[in-house]
Amino acid sequence: MYTALYNHIRKYVAFADADAAALEPYLYKKEVKRKEILLKPGQVCKDHYFVKKGLVRMYLMDEKDTEKITTFAIENWWVTDNDSFITGQPTEYYMQAIEACELIYIKAAERDALFKTVPAYESYTRMIAERALVAYQRRVNFINMMSDEERYRFFVESFPGFLQRVPQYMLASYLGFTPQFMSKIRAKR
């Protein structure tokens, strides 16, 4: 049931069957429908989700009620509002399933006990957090340094599977493009 997660953990750390057995009581699963909202502003984000199947996005609403997409997560990615999950403050984000999803998750409230019980899971969590840091750094870099067209090409080359799965207007929001600019850039290719 949790095999996809165990396989992912084993890419990073030594993780015996006994570790998996010790981890299992801390794992939960959730099936969500397409377009279902998993989190909205004002709630505290109490869960950290591992995408077993499907596609999730996170977004903010600006003062003009325009969506700003900050995150996409597909299979084998972890997704949460780190700020709310770690600090316990209410979130400013929406989290929504773009496709029907199967999710595995752990609870913020149980993390300390989990890390104590399965130290290999804490090593894995440290490595996942560091990977996420690298991704964030590349994203800030990408906002700072690339032209719109370079950003589009970088995204398409880095995440080829996304183009087919994500509606065009969502990709435009993530890349900070107007839908008009998005149509123009696609027509060019």
Added chain:
Amino acid sequence: MYTALYNHIRKYVAFADADAAALEPYLYKKEVKRKEILLKPGQVCKDHYFVKKGLVRMYLMDEKDTEKITTFAIENWWVTDNDSFITGQPTEYYMQAIEACELIYIKAAERDALFKTVPAYESYTRMIAERALVAYQRRVNFINMMSDEERYRFFVESFPGFLQRVPQYMLASYLGFTPQFMSKIRAKR
């Protein structure tokens, strides 16, 4: 000698004198002069620096040779190019001391041995990485959602000590302002 770091670690995890003794062989120190360059593009970032005293910045150079400052680090902050430090790829960044600095650092090559020897240090590293993630998330949010004037106010309120220590043109670079806009906004206050 490493007391500032031990005090910082103890804010996050239980850390006995025996842990400090076990950690010490993995710690190094470096004193750098004002304006000294610690890292430049093409090098691999092999060290993770804890600022004991002083102020460090990281920046990129765009194709017009304009500096884009991405990071400031003052006392009790960790600073590195996470991407290069974690993946071992060459950096695209410059790291430079803005003030004369006393730095404590650990080496990428010794991290695995260090984590094995001092598990409490891995917990601390996990928490620091998660804190850095929260900071990055807030930064992306802040780029996406705030007007220039809101960004300036947010920065001044969040990091009041910086204004006196950082030259105005560097703050303008970090916030993505022209020096002209920066003068105007400061005159307004």
